[in-house]
Amino acid sequence: MTYCVGLMLKKGLVFMSDTRTNSGVDNISTFQKMFTWEVPGDRSITLMTAGNLATTQAVVSMLEERSKGPGDRKPGILEAESMFQVANMVGSLLKEVIAVHANAGQRADAVFDATIILGGQIGEGSPRLFMIYPEGNFIEASFDTPFFQIGETKYGRPILVRAYDPDMSFEDAIKLLMVSFDSTIKANLSVSLPLDVHAYEAGSLKNGRVFRIQQDDPYYEAVSSGWGVALREAFRQLPAFALPKDD
Amino acid sequence: MTYCVGLMLKKGLVFMSDTRTNSGVDNISTFQKMFTWEVPGDRSITLMTAGNLATTQAVVSMLEERSKGPGDRKPGILEAESMFQVANMVGSLLKEVIAVHANAGQRADAVFDATIILGGQIGEGSPRLFMIYPEGNFIEASFDTPFFQIGETKYGRPILVRAYDPDMSFEDAIKLLMVSFDSTIKANLSVSLPLDVHAYEAGSLKNGRVFRIQQDDPYYEAVSSGWGVALREAFRQLPAFALPKDD
Numbered sequence: 001m002t003y004c005v006g007l008m009l010k011k012g013l014v015f016m017s018d019t020r021t022n023s024g025v026d027n028i029s030t031f032q033k034m035f036t037w038e039v040p041g042d043r044s045i046t047l048m049t050a051g052n053l054a055t056t057q058a059v060v061s062m063l064e065e066r067s068k069g070p071g072d073r074k075p076g077i078l079e080a081e082s083m084f085q086v087a088n089m090v091g092s093l094l095k096e097v098i099a100v101h102a103n104a105g106q107r108a109d110a111v112f113d114a115t116i117i118l119g120g121q122i123g124e125g126s127p128r129l130f131m132i133y134p135e136g137n138f139i140e141a142s143f144d145t146p147f148f149q150i151g152e153t154k155y156g157r158p159i160l161v162r163a164y165d166p167d168m169s170f171e172d173a174i175k176l177l178m179v180s181f182d183s184t185i186k187a188n189l190s191v192s193l194p195l196d197v198h199a200y201e202a203g204s205l206k207n208g209r210v211f212r213i214q215q216d217d218p219y220y221e222a223v224s225s226g227w228g229v230a231l232r233e234a235f236r237q238l239p240a241f242a243l244p245k246d247d
Numbered sequence: 248m249t250y251c252v253g254l255m256l257k258k259g260l261v262f263m264s265d266t267r268t269n270s271g272v273d274n275i276s277t278f279q280k281m282f283t284w285e286v287p288g289d290r291s292i293t294l295m296t297a298g299n300l301a302t303t304q305a306v307v308s309m310l311e312e313r314s315k316g317p318g319d320r321k322p323g324i325l326e327a328e329s330m331f332q333v334a335n336m337v338g339s340l341l342k343e344v345i346a347v348h349a350n351a352g353q354r355a356d357a358v359f360d361a362t363i364i365l366g367g368q369i370g371e372g373s374p375r376l377f378m379i380y381p382e383g384n385f386i387e388a389s390f391d392t393p394f395f396q397i398g399e400t401k402y403g404r405p406i407l408v409r410a411y412d413p414d415m416s417f418e419d420a421i422k423l424l425m426v427s428f429d430s431t432i433k434a435n436l437s438v439s440l441p442l443d444v445h446a447y448e449a450g451s452l453k454n455g456r457v458f459r460i461q462q463d464d465p466y467y468e469a470v471s472s473g474w475g476v477a478l479r480e481a482f483r484q485l486p487a488f489a490l491p492k493d494d
Contacts, residue, residue, distance in 0.1 A: 154401030158430040162475050163482045175488045183405040199490065211491050222486050228409050230481035235410045238473050241422045241466060243446065244458050 001190035002033060002151030003181060004048040006117040007173055008129050008141045010166050012202040013119045016177040017048045018151075018185070020192040034196040035060050037067060039078055040206040043122040045086060046198050050150035051114030051134070058097045059114070063090065083128040087118055087138050095136030115150045120200065127202045155187040156180035170199040170209075175223065178213075182224045193220065248437035249280060249398030250428060251295040253364040254420055255376050255388045257413050259449040260366045263424040264295045265398075265432070267439040281443040282307050284314060286325055287453040290369040292333060293445050297397035298361030298381070305344045306361070310337065330375040334365055334385050342383030362397045367447065374449045402434040403427035417446040417456075422470065425460075429471045440467065 004017040017034040031053060037045045047063075049056035066076035080086045094116060101112045118138075119129040129141040131148040141148055143166050149157065159179050168176070174197060184191050195213040213220050251264040264281040278300060284292045294310075296303035313323035327333045341363060348359045365385075366376040376388040378395040388395055390413055396404065406426050415423070421444060431438050442460040460467050 154434070155405055157434055158402055158405070159478065159482070161433060162478045171488045171490060174490070175485060176482065178488070179482065179485070186408060187401070187404055209490050219486070219488060226485050227481070230484055231406065231409045231478075234474070234477035234481040235406070235423065235426065237477055238422060238426070239466070239469050241418045241425070243418060243421070243456050 001188055002050040003153070003156065003184045003188075003191045004033060004050055004117055004150050005156070005160070005177055005180065006046075006048065006119050006129050006131075006141070006148045007164070007177065008119075008127070008143065008146040008166070009168060009170070009173055010202070011170060012204075012208065013046070013121075013127050013129055013198075013200040014170060014173045014177065015046050015048055015117070015119065015196075015198040015200075016174070016181065017196045018181065018191045019194050019196060020190060021053050022190045025189065028190075030194070031057075032196065034198060035063075036198055036207050036210055037063075037078060038207040042205055043078070043120060044200055044205060044207045045077055045083075045118070045120035045122075046200065046207075047090065048117045048150070049114055050116075052112045055094070055097050055101065055112050055114040056116070059090065059093050059116070062093055062097070080122065082125050083118075083120055083122055083130070086120070086122070087128075087130045087132060087140075090116060090118055091132045091136035091138050094132060094134065098134055117148050117150055121202065121205060123205075127200065152184055152188045152191050156184040159183060170201075174199065178220055178223045179227050182220075182227060186224075193217070195220075248435055249297040250400070250403065250431045250435075250438045251280060251297055251364055251397050252403070252407070252424055252427065253293075253295065253366050253376050253378075253388070253395045254411070254424065255366075255374070255390065255393040255413070256415060256417070256420055257449075258415075258417060259451075259455065260293070260368075260374050260376055260445075260447040261417060261420045261424065262293050262295055262364070262366060262443075262445040262447075263421070263428065264443045265428065265438045266441050266443060267437060268300050269437045272436065275437075277441065278304075279443065281445060282310075283445055283454050283457055284310075284325060285454040289452055290325070290367060291447055291452060291454045292324055292330075292367035292369075293365070293447065293454075294337065295364045295397070296361055297363075299359045302341070302344050302348065302359050302361040303363070306337065306340050306363070309340055309344070327369065329372050330365075330367055330369055330377070333367070333369070334375075334377045334379060334387075337363060337365055338379045338383035338385050341379060341381065345381055364395050364397055368449065368452060370452075374447065399431055399435045399438050403431040406430060417448075421446065425467060425470045426474050429467075429474060433471075440464070442467075 363379040
């Protein structure tokens with residue numbers, strides 16, 4: 001399993017992904033699920049993946065190769081003129097990769113599926129955030145629906161819905177995502193630290209802070225244990241329930 | 248969809264279920280999903296259902312009929328000697344009902360499936376809480392795993408995990424369940440008020456307070472809005488995150 005969130009703020013975009021992949025509970029590895037590209041002064045692109053690892057790695061490798069091969073006739077994501085074009089490219093590639101493998105060998109439902117969160121900014125365009133489906137089509141975030149989650153999305157959703165604020169700082173957004181990830185990690189063994197983070201500042205047109213939160217990160221541990229205490233205290237402060245009287 | 252929780256406390260058992268059923272988003276109804284039986288001084292039994300409504304209603308109707316027909320050769324749940332026997336009866340009945348319909352007419356995967364939470368106390372036995380699977384087998388709660396959820400379980404789980412305490416009062420347990428239900432209702436349209444509640448007091452051997460929380464219940468509304476405020480405040484109190492310095 002996987003958990004990734006892309007968050008749209010007035011200040012920019014924040015991405016967080018876990019790094020655990022598993023094929024059964026006894027075959028667990030750490031793989032990067034967040035990938036960034038940049039052409040400073042022109043663009044910053046971030047991509048996060050959930051689903052079949054062979055599919056998502058193939059998509060990322062092909063994006064990499066195309067972006068490095070200047071002789072290639074097809075323009076890569078570093079040449080695309082808008083984030084919409086990038087989303088289109090990634091969507092087609094994803095659909096292509098799934099189709100190749102889905103029709104060869106083993107046939108199991110949806111086993112090669114993958115879902116992608118894509119965000120970034122190119123040139124004059126504003127920062128944009130997309131969720132790309134295995135079928136290659138995609139939807140875009142707006143301040144009505146300012147975040148996308150992929151993978152194990154449910155445990156971490158209530159706190160996002162309650163505490164998200166479009167005006168929040170990067171620091172607060174990362175704290176919020178840590179709480180959301182902590183709820184998920186506590187509930188689903190197949191989601192785990194380290195976490196990859198990218199905070200992209202709107203208008204900067206270069207990668208922002210990209211860093212990894214390790215297994216024993218003291219701040220993460222403070223959030224994780226502090227959140228339990230804070231939740232219980234918040235719960236205690238709610239008005240007390242009175243059982244209805246017997247008739 | 249559905250959301251039901253059965254909670255084991257030192258003081259007894261607490262059950263809560265929603266009442267929304269739907270077949271598509273344009274076919275929504277209110278149906279009871281919690282059923283109680285009692286023989287004061289001898290037993291109290293509570294059952295909550297999730298899954299195919301025809302299946303769960305058939306199971307409940309058959310349990311009702313058997314408990315009312317004294318001439319029936321098979322003993323009903325009001326004659327069973329222990330909660331384990333009741334769980335066995337309900338499990339067999341559930342498996343039977345699913346099997347009858349699964350092999351006739353339409354064949355879709357798991358479409359007649361249902362899952363049941365069963366709890367109560369009989370005679371000298373202690374209060375017991377079971378989760379019964381569509382296959383008819385079941386597991387029992389203990390203070391290691393003191394609650395069972397069925398239906399849309401994920402959104403409401405983090406708060407149960409964090410704030411449950413085996414020593415809590417019925418009032419606190421109901422408050423906790425309301426918070427858990429509120430997180431679920433906010434996230435999934437197919438779970439909704441009214442909520443049915445039963446608080447069974449260990450050793451009482453009769454039904455405890457059984458009541459319904461209606462759509463516009465002022466306490467539920469206070470918990471729902473208060474919880475949003477309390478969560479944001481709890482979040483604010485967590486230590487602030489500091490972005491790592493640029494290299």
